[in-house]
Amino acid sequence: MSLPDLALPFVKKLSPETAHVATVNGLKLGIGLPRIAPDSWQTPVELPKSRLNLANPVGLAAGFDKNAEVHRPMARFGFGFLECGTVTPRPQPGNPKPRLFRLTEDDAVINRMGFNNHGLDYFVRRLRRTPPQPDCPVGANVGANKTSEDFVADYERGIAAVFPHCAYITINISSPNTPGLRGLQGKDALQALLERCGNAYSDLQKPSGEQKPVFLKIAPDLDDTQLADVVETVRGAGHWLSGLIISNTTLDRPLNLNSEHASESGGLSGAPLFEKSTRVLKEIASELFGEFDLIGCGGVSSGAEAYTKIRAGAHAVQLYSALVYHGPGLVAKINAELADLLRADGFSSVSEAVGADLPSRA
Numbered sequence: 001m002s003l004p005d006l007a008l009p010f011v012k013k014l015s016p017e018t019a020h021v022a023t024v025n026g027l028k029l030g031i032g033l034p035r036i037a038p039d040s041w042q043t044p045v046e047l048p049k050s051r052l053n054l055a056n057p058v059g060l061a062a063g064f065d066k067n068a069e070v071h072r073p074m075a076r077f078g079f080g081f082l083e084c085g086t087v088t089p090r091p092q093p094g095n096p097k098p099r100l101f102r103l104t105e106d107d108a109v110i111n112r113m114g115f116n117n118h119g120l121d122y123f124v125r126r127l128r129r130t131p132p133q134p135d136c137p138v139g140a141n142v143g144a145n146k147t148s149e150d151f152v153a154d155y156e157r158g159i160a161a162v163f164p165h166c167a168y169i170t171i172n173i174s175s176p177n178t179p180g181l182r183g184l185q186g187k188d189a190l191q192a193l194l195e196r197c198g199n200a201y202s203d204l205q206k207p208s209g210e211q212k213p214v215f216l217k218i219a220p221d222l223d224d225t226q227l228a229d230v231v232e233t234v235r236g237a238g239h240w241l242s243g244l245i246i247s248n249t250t251l252d253r254p255l256n257l258n259s260e261h262a263s264e265s266g267g268l269s270g271a272p273l274f275e276k277s278t279r280v281l282k283e284i285a286s287e288l289f290g291e292f293d294l295i296g297c298g299g300v301s302s303g304a305e306a307y308t309k310i311r312a313g314a315h316a317v318q319l320y321s322a323l324v325y326h327g328p329g330l331v332a333k334i335n336a337e338l339a340d341l342l343r344a345d346g347f348s349s350v351s352e353a354v355g356a357d358l359p360s361r362a
């Protein structure tokens with residue numbers, strides 16, 4: 001067991017944000033880290049459109065390492081890939097505290113952090129100074145400043161700044177804590193965003209010829225019409241967009257939540273998000289499977305849940321909230337469980353199982 005796992009009971013006694021800061025600071029010092037090779041479970045997977053080769057399909061979701069400070073220590077817990085950010089062009093403090101809540105009885109978290117981060121210059125400096133481990137690709141998740149007059153210009157700036165320093169880029173238009181941001185998922189706004197970001201991408205890509213996978217991260221709170229619009233719009237975006245991450249946190253509050261913080265405002269993540277985010281993943285996969293790589297995110301805390309998302313059409317999964325309750329040792333457990341489930345169902349690779357539950361693949 002690693003020190004961060006052993007320290008978990010004590011860390012949980014701290015307020016959630018203090019616990020997070022203490023964890024990140026401990027990771028920066030690198031004390032008591034395990035040495036789990038990400039390929040321990042023999043579950044490699046290739047994301048075909050992005051051409052990302054992962055040692056295993058379990059990734060760290062955005063929001064844990066907002067400033068790209070601890071991706072190297074986090075890689076040692078056995079993640080197949082990591083996503084840093086969300087980073088905005090200018091540093092910003094985020095919303096007033098408290099803004100992070102544990103919903104312990106529900107295995108859930110509510111956050112209204114509001115993209116607190118040190119800005120692009122710091123983020124890029126960190127990635128330059130501490131390059132990611134070659135066996136654990138690091139993605140950069142870019143967003144917009146709260147007070148920006150042109151959100152799309154912020155994404156263009158973000159893409160240009162992180163392009164040379166990361167394995168993939170995520171355009172995050174789905175955080176609920178920046179007023180107006182989710183509006184970018186509407187048909188016309190999304191079309192305009194993708195057109196401008198696509199042009200920015202081409203300008204960067206042409207001189208070197210280097211391809212950089214780009215993902216769009218969407219919310220789970222989209223109705224059928226909005227989902228159909230997203231499908232149609234990303235199809236029209238062109239080949240520079242390689243995939244979607246489904247999903248960010250939800251604004252929904254299921255009626256069966258039991259925790260005292262259930263009515264705090266912000267985005268809900270963890271166990272109560274699993275079903276909804278998986279349903280949206282499945283709906284998107286039924287349209288876009290084979291055209292785009294899909295990454296499933298929301299409520300993953302076991303190998304069985306990772307496997308469900310993979311069978312629903314995800315080549316890889318990401319998690320964050322489960323770490324709050326189970327510590328980083330969970331990553332090894334999920335991978336071991338996933339390997340067993342694949343074997344039990346007669347799959348010889350992760351790729352064989354991807355989309356197994358989609359009617360088109362049955």
Ligand SMILES: Cc1cc2nc3c(=O)[nH]c(=O)nc-3n(C[C@H](O)[C@H](O)[C@H](O)COP(=O)(O)O)c2cc1C
Pocket residue numbers: 061062063064066085086100109111113115141172175217247248249269270271273297298299300318319320321322
């Ligand atoms: C405290 C916290 C901060 C987050 N910050 C970000 C962020 O900056 N950018 C982003 O794209 N998603 C962010 N997320 C959302 C996660 O990346 C993920 O999409 C969501 O939590 C669902 O996964 P989970 O149920 O495994 O936590 C954050 C989530 C939490 C709990």
